[in-house]
Amino acid sequence: MTAWSKPRIIDRPVSRLGNILTTTQKEKTRDRILGAAEQVFANKGYHESLVDEIAEEVSLSKGGIYFHFPSKEDLFFSVMDRLADRLVSKAEAAAAQETSPLAKAEAALMEVLLRLGKRRRLARILMVQGYSMGKAFEAKRVEIFGRFAEIIKANLDEAxxxxxxxxxxxxxxAHVWLxxxxxxxxxWLYEGTPQPAEAAESLRGILIHGLVVEEPTR
Amino acid sequence: MTAWSKPRIIDRPVSRLGNILTTTQKEKTRDRILGAAEQVFANKGYHESLVDEIAEEVSLSKGGIYFHFPSKEDLFFSVMDRLADRLVSKAEAAAAQETSPLAKAEAALMEVLLRLGKRRRLARILMVQGYSMGKAFEAKRVEIFGRFAEIIKANLDEAxxxxxxxxxxxxxxAHVWLxxxxxxxxxWLYEGTPQPAEAAESLRGILIHGLVVEEPTR
Amino acid sequence: MTAWSKPRIIDRPVSRLGNILTTTQKEKTRDRILGAAEQVFANKGYHESLVDEIAEEVSLSKGGIYFHFPSKEDLFFSVMDRLADRLVSKAEAAAAQETSPLAKAEAALMEVLLRLGKRRRLARILMVQGYSMGKAFEAKRVEIFGRFAEIIKANLDEAxxxxxxxxxxxxxxAHVWLxxxxxxxxxWLYEGTPQPAEAAESLRGILIHGLVVEEPTR
Amino acid sequence: MTAWSKPRIIDRPVSRLGNILTTTQKEKTRDRILGAAEQVFANKGYHESLVDEIAEEVSLSKGGIYFHFPSKEDLFFSVMDRLADRLVSKAEAAAAQETSPLAKAEAALMEVLLRLGKRRRLARILMVQGYSMGKAFEAKRVEIFGRFAEIIKANLDEAxxxxxxxxxxxxxxAHVWLxxxxxxxxxWLYEGTPQPAEAAESLRGILIHGLVVEEPTR
DNA sequence: AATGAATGAGCATTCATTCAT
DNA sequence: AATGAATGAATGCTCATTCAT
Incomplete structure (x- = not known):
């Protein structure tokens, strides 16, 4: 945060380099829509969210939304992708902090857990709403979970x-962990407890313990 | 109306035992509806399933459905409940076969896994479709998962x-397991592999291993 | 008209003969819709006619319309077909009155002309609105005109x-005539004059004259 | 705005003759639009043609179209007018070649027939699409047919x-001919046969024959 | 118990048109 | 002259639910 306060990328450096470094007005609007949609979808779920509501939220006309996104469905997907992208980045960053493979996997896992635990909205969309639609949609949830699983798996392989x-x-x-x-x-979302942060320790214990070398006699 | 006033031959067994031992015609129809609904819901999800389709499946009119169930929503819940009831019974039965608490928990878990693995339809409804609706519905999925969690937890406590x-x-x-x-x-539902039965061994290894006493050094 | 006043077919003769001789309630409603649609379409053209208007006209809900017809498009086609059927019958009946082939063709032609000349609505839908839509629709107009052409042609062949x-x-x-x-x-529809009935004589003169073997005295 | 205040080099020939001999850039663009619109309208009909498509066809933005034409409707009318103007000229030229009044009328008629027979697009717009809209539009078709009728009629009067x-x-x-x-x-447009050129002889025979004083030997 | 015609609120999507730049 | 983002009114169609028989 603080790091950002000093040098900043200028909003519209109109250069001959074109759009490479700039964020066009169009992209900004697109992003505002994405943000509003994220909120509405998280609160009411896909089916109960109206395009009108999203439009209202961004102070745009319904048609305005459709200028940027071809359909409500596509908009929802874009929201999911954006959220997943961010979460994946964070998880990767967290993993990068560690050195041992197992620690990397663990860090990624915990990062995801804790981050979801902090943002209900994020959690609702990624964990729950993905199912709220027809076949086409369910695949999206699977795809996104797959991305997370990949990260975990890669590190576990190293481990x-x-x-x-x-x-x-x-x-x-990896899927067990996810x-x-x-x-x-x-x-947590539905019963309010325990908060992910609280459950983290037990969870880690159980999951890590399930994999480490020391063969238990049982 | 007038036609009904005369005595008519009843085609269902009316005994003094009441409904305890008999299955009334009404109950049979109700059950047929439930079965058809289960199929349709599993295939197309809640929103994409039409009451008309379910009616067609049972060879009943739409109105007929509404005589037995107050709403589509309620019908869906009933389907979930029926499935969950059966699955819980099986899980409990499986647990009863074992003697040690851990083995009981494990047996229940595996029973659920393998049974879901055999019946896609069951799996789809229980695992996925529960989310497919508004807030009110999501709770149902949580409730059902809670029932399974209870069984597991009780046995783990004993263990x-x-x-x-x-x-x-x-x-x-318990929730980790679920x-x-x-x-x-x-x-498995979306990628087709690995089949639950194939994954069972690895899964069991990881989960049980995560709990057993032998403290790993790590 | 008067002929109908005496013996009448009963509305709902519920007999074992089934629906062979009866007009079911459903069919009546369907017919009422067709009638209302005919009116609305004739007045405002296909695109400017709203399903809502037609519904209002029949005192039915929009959904009611859709129970009887799968789409606005289909409804329009049905209207055209009904009109064409009637007109074809009349034309054939008129032809049947005559004996010489040429007279038959002529009678059919005149019947169509005069009948259209009496009912603007009929004329508007058959002559004009058929084009009001995409490719799919234009074909309908061609089909219907083809039916008329067939009748004329058959008689001309005989002649x-x-x-x-x-x-x-x-x-x-045949197509020249049509x-x-x-x-x-x-x-007439757009300029109000001359009325088909007035033009009939000239028209007949020109058309028949164009075909007859020798200068007809008539 | 400020940029415009300075004198700029104009790239279009400004002569004292005004627009009489010159085609301004603006007019050229207008014409290109007209051409593209003609194509699109002919292919898809008025309602199914989107302003966007026409814009794309001319490599212009939607707004660009609206700089030249106040509305889609107006654009369509302009297309019709342009086509009609050309066809009328040709018909008149063809008539001018002949000397006897009947031959003039006949020449005009045939010219129209054959020209339409060569250009489907022209035919589609003039014969069919004119109806494709509400009341306001239908009048246009009537107007244009009226122009043709006038030419024929004038010559027939002479004859x-x-x-x-x-x-x-x-x-x-005249209207019979048209x-x-x-x-x-x-x-021909819908069934592909017979081609107008092939039908021309029969057509001429029937129509002329319907008017001539005595059995023409021709 | 069941039918099936009818309801009616609900809604995503389209597209001609506008306007600031 | 032209762009293109944004508008917003328009509307066909869906479908759970009702209710007279």
């Missing part, structure tokens, strides 16, 4: 190579 | 007491 | 055989 | 005076 964890099916493990997060977050 | 597993937050553990199942099943 | 008229291309002749009617009626 | 043809109602006769052309062309 296996490094001998940090047992030689389990890392793809399944599934766990999903469930915890949803439960 | 803790028995010293079979570490003293973790069993509520969270979340894992959920994710694996959804992935 | 040729009978030596009543010259051996011209009867298909073209084109002439079309133009006269449209002109 | 009557000259004793070439019978003393029929020339207004009606109606015949109309129908033949439309039939």
């Amino acid at each position: 296996v190579k490094a001998g940090e964890i047992r030689d389990v099916d890392t793809a399944i493990a 599934g766990a997060i999903n469930e915890i977050v949803i439960r | 803790v007491k028995a010293g079979e597993i570490r003293d973790v937050d069993t509520a969270i553990a 979340g894992a199942i959920n994710e694996i099943v959804i992935r | 040729v055989k009978a030596g009543e008229i010259r051996d011209v291309d009867t298909a073209i002749a 084109g002439a009617i079309n133009e006269i009626v449209i002109r | 009557v005076k000259a004793g070439e043809i019978r003393d029929v109602d020339t207004a009606i006769a 109606g015949a052309i109309n129908e033949i062309v439309i039939r």
Whole structure:
């Protein structure tokens, strides 16, 4: 935050370089729409959100929305993508902070959990609303979860190579982790407790413990 | 009206035992509707399923459906409940076969996983469609998952007491388990692989391993 | 008219013969819709007619219309067909009154002309509105005109055989006749004059004269 | 605005002759639009043609179109007028080649028929699309047909005076001729056969024959 | 118990037109 | 002269629900 306060990228550097470095007015409006849509969709779900409401939220006419997005459906997808992009970036950044593969995986996981735990809206859209539509939509949720799973899996693979964890099916493990997060977050969303941050420690214990080398006798 | 005033031959068994042992015609129709609805909902999701379609499926008129169920919403809930009831029973039965608490929990979990893995329809409705509606509906999914979580948790609690597993937050553990199942099943639903039965072993390894006593050094 | 006053077909003879002789309630409503649609379409043209208006005209809800017709487009086609059917019947009946082939053709032609000349609504829909839409619709107009042309042509063919008229291309002749009617009626529709009935004599003279073998004295 | 205040080099020839001999840039663009519109309207009909499409066709923005034409409706009218003007000129030129009144009328008629027969686009717009709109538009078609009718009628009147043809109602006769052309062309448009050029001889035979005083030997 | 015709509120999408630049 | 983002009125169609029989 503070870092941003000094040098700033100028809003409309009209240069011969074209749009490479600039954010056009059109893009800004598009972004405002995305923001408003995110809010409305998170609050009311896809079906109960009206294009009119989103338009009102951005102080734009309904037609204005349709100038930027071909359909309500497409708009929803764009919202999901934007959220996922951000979350993936954060998760990757968190992973980059760590050195050991297992720690990287763990960091990514926790980053996602805690971030979802802080932003109900984000959580609602990513975890829940993705299902709210026909077949076409469900695929989107799967796609996005897949992206997260990839990150986790890649690190787990490294961890296996490094001998940090047992030689389990890392793809399944990655989905187990995500599934766990999903469930915890949803439960929080609907029952209000426990907050993801509170559940984090137990969750980490169970998940990590499930993979580490020390073969339990049982 | 007038036609009804005369005595008519009733085609359903009227016994003094009341409805305890008999299945009235009405109940049979209700059940047929439920079955048809289950199919349609599973295939097309709540919003894309039309009451007309369900009616057609049961060879009943739309009005006929409404004689048995007050609303489409209610019908959907009933379908979910019926499915959940059955699944819970199976899970409990599976648990009853085992003796050690951990084994009971594990058995219940696996039963659910494998059963979902065998019936896409069941899985789709329970795992996915529950979200497909407004706020009111989402709660249903949470409620049902809660029932499963309860069973798991109860057994895990016993397992803790028995010293079979570490003293973790069993509520969270239960949800981790369910979340894992959920994710694996959804992935299978959309990507077709791995089949739950195939993933079962890895899954079991990871989840059980995450709880058992043998403290790993890490 | 008067003929109808005595013996009448009963509205709902519920017999074992089923619907063969009866007009069901549904069919009556369908017919009322057709009538209202005919009026609205004739007055305002296809595009400027609203389904709402038609509904209002029949005192039915918009949904009611859609219960009977799958789309506005289909409704319009049905209106055209109904009108064409009637007109074709009349034309055939008129032809049947005559004995010589040429007289038959002539009678059919005149019947159509005069009937259109009496009912602006009929004329507007058949002659003009058929074009009011995309490709799909234009074909309808062509189809209907084709039906009329067939009748004329068939009789002209006979007339040729009978030596009543010259051996011209009867298909073209039939279309010339229809084109002439079309133009006269449209002109009347828009300029109000001359009324088809007034133009009939001149028209007949020109058209028949164009075909007969020798200078007819008539 | 400020930029415009300075004197600028004008790229269009400004002569004292005004616009009589020069075609301004603006007029050229206007013409290009007209050409593109003609194409689009002919292909898709008025309602299904979008201003956007026409704009794209001319490589102009939608706003650009509106700088030259006040409305889509007006643009369509202009297209019709342009086409009609050309066709009228040709018809008149063709008539001027002949000497006898009847031959003049006949020449004009044939010119129109054959020219329409060569250019589907022209035919579609003039014969069919004129109806494609509300009341206001239909009048245009009537107006244009009226112009053609006038030419025919004037010559027929002369022919009557000259004793070439019978003393029929020339207004009606003119419309009969046009109606015949109309129908033949439309039939060709939709059924592809016979081509106007092929039908011309039969058509001429029937129409002329319908007017001439005695059985023409021709 | 069931039918099926009818309701009516609901809504996404279209597109000609405008206007600041 | 031209752009293109934005407007906003317009409207066909859907579908859960009702209700007279």
